[in-house]
Each structure stands twice: as structure tokens, then as C-alpha cells.
Amino acid sequence: MAYFNNQKEPVQSVETNVWSCVSDDCQGWMRENYSFDKEPACPICxxxxxxEVRVIPEMK
Incomplete structure (x- = not known):
């Protein structure tokens, strides 16, 4: 499909299971299927x- 005037095709958002850091000082998170651990540690802190579940852009 062609888009004109530098408009890009809209990105679909989907509900995705993620791991989210519990620390108040950190905003780290990662998709659930990006970890091999049952309960991973935050890669940042x-x-x-x-x-938790977040609505994020779909990866193809």
C-alpha cells in the first residue's frame, strides 16, 4: 500500500506479557519471551x- 506526504503505515499495538522491575528508581522491563530464567533479575539494576501486561508495538 502506498502512503503519500511522508506518512508511514500505522504500527499495530498488542498486549504483551513483560517482566517489569519492582524498584522505584528503575524503569527497566523486558518482554517475557526474551528471558530463559523463570524469574529474571533486572538487567539494569x-x-x-x-x-505484567503492556500494550506495545508488535514485532514482526
């Missing part, structure tokens, strides 16, 4: 992480 090494704190615990909890599971």
Missing part, C-alpha cells in the same frame, strides 16, 4: 522483576 539487578532487582527483582514482576510479570
Amino acid at each position: 539487578k532487582s527483582e522483576m514482576k510479570q
Whole structure:
């Protein structure tokens, strides 16, 4: 499909399971399927992480 006037095709957003850092000072998070650990540590601050659902752009 062609888009004119430098308009880009809209990106679809989907609900995705993620791991989110529990530390108040850190905003780290990662997609659930990017970790091999059952309960990963935050890659930024090494704190615990909890599971949650976020609406983020779909990866193809």
C-alpha cells in the first residue's frame, strides 16, 4: 500500500506479557519471551522483576 506526504503505515499495538522491575528508581522491563530464567533479575539494576501486561508495538 502506498502512503503519500511522508506518512508511514500505522504500527499495530498488542498486549504483551513483560517482566517489569519492582524498584522505584528503575524503569527497566523486558518482554517475557526474551528471558530463559523463570524469574529474571533486572538487567539494569539487578532487582527483582514482576510479570505484567503492556500494550506495545508488535514485532514482526
